[in-house]
Amino acid sequence: MRLLVLGGTVFLGRAVARLARAGGHDVTCLARGTTGGAVDGVRFVTGDRDRPDGLSAVDGETFDAVVDVTTRPSHARHAAAALAGRVGHYSFVSTCNVYPDDATPGQRADTAKLHDPAPPEIDNPRDGQMDMYGPCKVACENAIRDGIGADRVFLLRAGLIVGPEDRSDRFPYWVARMRRGGEVLAPGAPDELVQFVDVDDLAGWLLLAGTTGLAGAYDGMGLPMPRVRFLTELRDALAPAGPTLTWVDQDFLVEHDVRPWSGERALPLWLPLPEYGGFQSRDTTRSVEAGLPARPIAETALRTAHWMDTAPQDVKPGGLAPEDEAIVLREWHARSA
Structure with missing residues (x-):
């Protein structure tokens, strides 16, 4: 397969390029090259998608498939116009933030209501308008589907993506916390998803x-699981003889400014x-049936831990500091005594 990755220098884009290269595909990554490095062995070409001619480096070329992760509707419109007729299949990585209803459990990608698309004057949700992130992605979805053709477009609405090169503080916080050991503050209730x-x-x-x-x-996330399973399997993979979980209810956390x-x-x-x-309880049965795999939590945890050890400069600090966690746990025990 001849694959064009629009991006390919950070996290998911890099993972796509790396796996495609390992699978013997012919891979081209097009990006500015300012936020990350290209994967070894992958053709890299420079393009500034803020410009209408930002894909000119691949003018005249044809591709079996495209993977695009942009958040900007103008990028999507320009790509659809430039590549229509020259690509066989187009995957657009969207987001579950396209859904306005975060409260209702069990929603499905094929039936859930979407935000209205962002108006034309809003093109970059990162310019202090993150509430427009979902609407901008909806506008991107529409532009690509209309320009390429719905029968050739895969809209992957990603949820929380974890693993090596995750520069957020979300999954890495729990990896680091389990490895530190001791009494672990587990938020909410064990059966929460x-x-x-x-x-x-x-x-x-x-x-x-x-x-x-x-x-x-389709929604791009695994099936929901109880929080107790997530934390227990993470602990067993990283520090099986170490941490104990103490469950602290939501109201107490809010009272003590745990965010x-x-x-x-x-x-x-x-x-x-x-x-x-509804945010972490979407019905992703269709995605699993369509081929989305789910490796064991232990494997993801160990791979993430290895990356954190080898690239500590890329690990984002965040989460509840050890001293703050100790205070909240101490006050929880005192209240429960």
């Missing part, structure tokens, strides 16, 4: 979509209920 996907599983699915012609909208999802004083992968009851 979490949902994510390994970066290489998602990359492999994108390659499968390109080779089989999979089309339509959700990511960032300073946060417990990653935890979100308040019921307002986010």
